[in-house]
Amino acid sequence: MISSKFLKGRGRERLSPEAQSLLEGSIGDVQVVPGAKTLVRRGEPIRSSMLIVEGFICRSADDHQGQRQMVSLHVPGDFVDLDGFKLRRLDHDVITVGPAKVAIYEHDAIAKLIRRSSHLTASFWISGLLDAAIHRAWIFRLGRLEADARIAHFFCELHARLEAVGLAQNASFEFPLTQPDLGQALGLTGVHTNRVLRSLRERGLLTLKNRRVDIGDWKSLARLGNFEPGYLYSSGSKAGNH
Amino acid sequence: MISSKFLKGRGRERLSPEAQSLLEGSIGDVQVVPGAKTLVRRGEPIRSSMLIVEGFICRSADDHQGQRQMVSLHVPGDFVDLDGFKLRRLDHDVITVGPAKVAIYEHDAIAKLIRRSSHLTASFWISGLLDAAIHRAWIFRLGRLEADARIAHFFCELHARLEAVGLAQNASFEFPLTQPDLGQALGLTGVHTNRVLRSLRERGLLTLKNRRVDIGDWKSLARLGNFEPGYLYSSGSKAGNH
DNA sequence: CGCGCATTTGAATCCCGTCAATATATGTGG
DNA sequence: CCACATATATTGACGGGATTCAAATGCGCG
Numbered sequence: 304m305i306s307s308k309f310l311k312g313r314g315r316e317r318l319s320p321e322a323q324s325l326l327e328g329s330i331g332d333v334q335v336v337p338g339a340k341t342l343v344r345r346g347e348p349i350r351s352s353m354l355i356v357e358g359f360i361c362r363s364a365d366d367h368q369g370q371r372q373m374v375s376l377h378v379p380g381d382f383v384d385l386d387g388f389k390l391r392r393l394d395h396d397v398i399t400v401g402p403a404k405v406a407i408y409e410h411d412a413i414a415k416l417i418r419r420s421s422h423l424t425a426s427f428w429i430s431g432l433l434d435a436a437i438h439r440a441w442i443f444r445l446g447r448l449e450a451d452a453r454i455a456h457f458f459c460e461l462h463a464r465l466e467a468v469g470l471a472q473n474a475s476f477e478f479p480l481t482q483p484d485l486g487q488a489l490g491l492t493g494v495h496t497n498r499v500l501r502s503l504r505e506r507g508l509l510t511l512k513n514r515r516v517d518i519g520d521w522k523s524l525a526r527l528g529n530f531e532p533g534y535l536y537s538s539g540s541k542a543g544n545h
Numbered sequence: 546m547i548s549s550k551f552l553k554g555r556g557r558e559r560l561s562p563e564a565q566s567l568l569e570g571s572i573g574d575v576q577v578v579p580g581a582k583t584l585v586r587r588g589e590p591i592r593s594s595m596l597i598v599e600g601f602i603c604r605s606a607d608d609h610q611g612q613r614q615m616v617s618l619h620v621p622g623d624f625v626d627l628d629g630f631k632l633r634r635l636d637h638d639v640i641t642v643g644p645a646k647v648a649i650y651e652h653d654a655i656a657k658l659i660r661r662s663s664h665l666t667a668s669f670w671i672s673g674l675l676d677a678a679i680h681r682a683w684i685f686r687l688g689r690l691e692a693d694a695r696i697a698h699f700f701c702e703l704h705a706r707l708e709a710v711g712l713a714q715n716a717s718f719e720f721p722l723t724q725p726d727l728g729q730a731l732g733l734t735g736v737h738t739n740r741v742l743r744s745l746r747e748r749g750l751l752t753l754k755n756r757r758v759d760i761g762d763w764k765s766l767a768r769l770g771n772f773e774p775g776y777l778y779s780s781g782s783k784a785g786n787h
Numbered sequence: 788c789g790c791g792c793a794t795t796t797g798a799a800t801c802c803c804g805t806c807a808a809t810a811t812a813t814g815t816g817g
Numbered sequence: 818c819c820a821c822a823t824a825t826a827t828t829g830a831c832g833g834g835a836t837t838c839a840a841a842t843g844c845g846c847g
Contacts, residue, residue, distance in 0.1 A: 346775060364685045366771045372689040374681040386674045389667070390556075394678050394776035425631070428670045432628045435673060436636050438680035439616040443606045445687035446732030447614040449802075481825065490688030495803055497827060513812095529608045533588060534636035691834075723793065737835055739795060 305330060305356055305406050308380030310426060312467040313433040313535075322422045329412040330354075335404050338479070342405075343397040349387045351409045355379045358403025359479050362395045363487065373488040375438065376400075376461070376480075380468045382430055388413050401479030401514075436534045445490045448529065450499045453489045455528030458509060458516060463532050474518035478511065547572060547598055547648050550622030552668060554709040555675040556778035564664045571654040572596075577646050580721070584647075585639040591629045593651045597621045600645025601721050604637045605729065615730040617680065618642075618703070618722075622710045624672055630655050643721030643756075678776045687732045690771065692741045695731045697770030700751060700758060705774050716760035720753065 306326045310316050318326065331351065336342065342360070343349060353360075360383050363373045374395055377383050387393055388410050417424045437460070444456045461478070465471040482500065483493030491499070503509045508524050510517045518524060548568045552558050560568065573593065578584065584602070585591060595602075602625050605615045616637055619625050629635050630652050659666045679702070686698050703720070707713040724742065725735030733741075745751045750766045752759045760766060 362681070364681065364689075366685075366689050367768075370689060372685045374684045386677065389671050389674055390678075390778055394778075395681060424666070428673070429631050431670070431677060432631055432673050435628065435677040435680055436632075438677055438684060439604070439606065439637060441684050442616045442680060442687060443608075443614045445684060446729075447606075447608050447612060482827095483825085487688075492804055493825090494805080494827090498803090501827080526609075536632055536636075724795095725793085734836060735793090736795090736837080739793095740835090743795080 305333060306354055308356075308468045309354060309382065310380065310430060312378060312380045312464045313430060316426060316429055318426060319422060322420055322426065325416055325420055325423060329408060329416055330406045331409045331412060332407040333404065334407060336399050336402065338399050338401040338403075340399045341396055342399060343384060343387075343393055345394060345396050346392055348392055349384065349410075351407050352385045352387055352413065353383045353397075353405040353407055355381050355383060356404040356406055358405075359400040360403055360405075361398055361400055361484075361488070362393075363398060364395045371487050372490070373484070375434065375441070376488060378461075378464055378468065379470065382427075385413075385427060385430060386434075388427075400484065433536060436536065440534050443529075450489070450491055450495060451502060452528050453491070454485075454496070454499055454503060455508065455524045456530050457485075457489060457528070458518065459521075459525050459528050459530035459532075460535070462516075462518060463535055463537070467535075467537060474521060476516055477514060478516045479514050482511075547575060548596055550598075550710045551596060551624065552622065552672060553711075554620060554622045554706045555672060556780075558668060558671055560668060561664055564662055564668065567658055567662055567665060571650060571658055572648045573651045573654060574649040575646065576649060578641050578644065580641050580643040580645075582641045583638055584641060585626060585629075585635055587636060587638050588634050590634055591626065591652075593649050594627045594630055594655065595625045595639075595647040595649055597623050597625060598646040598648055600647075601642040602645055602647075603640055603642055603726075603730070604635075605640060606637045613729050614732070615726070617676065617683070618730060620703075620706055620710065621712065624669075627655075627669060627672060628676075630669075642726065675778060678778065682776050685771075692731070692733055692737060693744060694770050695733070696727075696738070696741055696745060697750065697766045698772050699727075699731060699770075700760065701763075701767050701770050701772035701774075702777070704758075704760060705777055705779070709777075709779060716763060718758055719756060720758045721756055724753075 304327050309326060310318060333356065355377055357379055360377045361373050362375045363371045365371045384393055384397055440460065444453050448456060462471050462476060465476045470476055482496045486493045486496040489496065500511055507519045508527065509519060546569050551568060552560060575598065597619055599621055602619045603615050604617045605613045607613045626635055626639055682702065686695050690698060704713050704718060707718045712718055724738045728735045728738040731738065742753055749761045750769065751761060
């Protein structure tokens with residue numbers, strides 16, 4: 304099923320079979336889009352939202368000189384711009400990283416779903432709350448961690464989220480971002496990102512090569528990155544693991 | 546009315562009189578709490594949420610050495626931990642800055658409100674989405690801006706939000722954070738925060754003194770901070786003002 | 788009045804950015 | 818299959834913004 308990954312990467316919530324089939328039945332269209340394509344521009348009115356089926360899509364804002372800051376990165380199973388359903392426009396751009404496949408949901412269709420299923424309404428609401436929790440972890444990363452720890456934390460999170468949707472096998476997963484892209488996510492320049500990646504590689508913690516990440520030492524990586532997965536609210540993670 | 550500021554600082558949404566009175570009638574308790582008090586600890590199960598009536602409350606996470614990163618700052622009219630209603634626990638601590646007055650909403654009462662009013666359900670949902678939008682601006686600030694621009698952006702946002710709830714008069718407002726507190730919000734040390742504040746003062750942009758902010762040159766401050774208020778979704782702000 | 792807290796300032800250090808150059812893919816057309 | 822163009826990765830040298838450590842000054846409050 305096209306929509307079967309929804310919320311899988313997000314918390315312990317699971318859809319009931321009825322909700323799942325309602326969701327599946329409301330897909331307006333499935334589109335394949337090339338990489339590095341801006342799907343939605345900041346501020347423009349939108350009338351539909353996208354569920355990622357395959358590929359990575361990021362949201363990013365830019366400063367006055369056009370320098371970008373990535374504010375979130377989405378993977379299959381994520382609703383990218385569901386907030387647009389309520390807010391009517393976005394405060395950022397939506398851009399594909401590599402090629403991606405998305406399921407389009409017209410806002411009219413979402414409105415119908417909400418009227419028919421309070422379970423789906425709650426799921427959509429929760430999806431937004433988990434986005435916010437991930438944003439907060441992103442803030443923590445940028446505000447408190449140095450470059451090596453930022454990278455460590457970032458990949459710990461991404462690994463956890465990809466594993467939840469079956470896209471990570473034994474500490475290895477596809478990662479379509481270039482090093483400058485990664486820098487935009489972490490508040491670093493591409494050059495410095497490269498240097499720190501080398502350091503992590505030499506320390507045996509992590510290897511990034513040919514669009515693929517291999518985690519060499521998960522435990523050290525999590526310690527370095529101050530990573531505590533509680534904020535992902537997944538079924539496995541304990542509450543308040545200090 | 547105690548709850549009358551809800552959502553005023555957040556976007557163009559307004560509550561209907563019926564929704565407003567439902568909300569007012571569901572207040573479980575009103576409490577006055579001292580400053581610098583931890584109201585909720587990360588991970589602990591919660592059964593109620595708080596609407597701020599007076600004062601500032603922040604949410605913050607800490608690293609392995611106990612160093613704090615503030616991830617959001619809330620003002621009167623904000624529901625601080627409404628996500629706890631859905632998620633049952635929080636991924637961060639909730640701490641008062643100065644003394645504050647809060648209206649407590651038991652989760653049972655919120656559940657009742659949601660069953661009785663789809664309008665309030667939508668408002669609660671939107672409240673979380675606007676939190677997320679503010680988080681994204683926070684990420685942008687930390688990732689792309691240097692210290693002086695971070696401070697500028699931060700105070701531009703805060704001024705806009707306080708003005709929306711009637712707590713800012715002609716570019717001046719109460720600000721109960723110390724300089725180290727401000728540093729925790731901006732990913733800076735207290736020492737450097739102090740130096741940059743001096744620079745902003747000397748440039749005539751902003752003065753912080755005796756727990757009060759005076760904005761000297763709003764336009765320059767907004768330009769320096771790359772501030773574009775679209776993400777606050779307030780009725781006044783135009784969409785996509787690049 | 789004096790204690791505690793916040794603010795302010797100095798000096799040395801370090802992490803990261805900038806500028807520049809080179810190397811290594813990756814892909815394309817002749 | 819090679820020549821060429823483009824994108825990505827890598828490395829060096831230098832400068833600058835922020836941290837760290839330390840000390841001094843101001844200020845509110847009991």
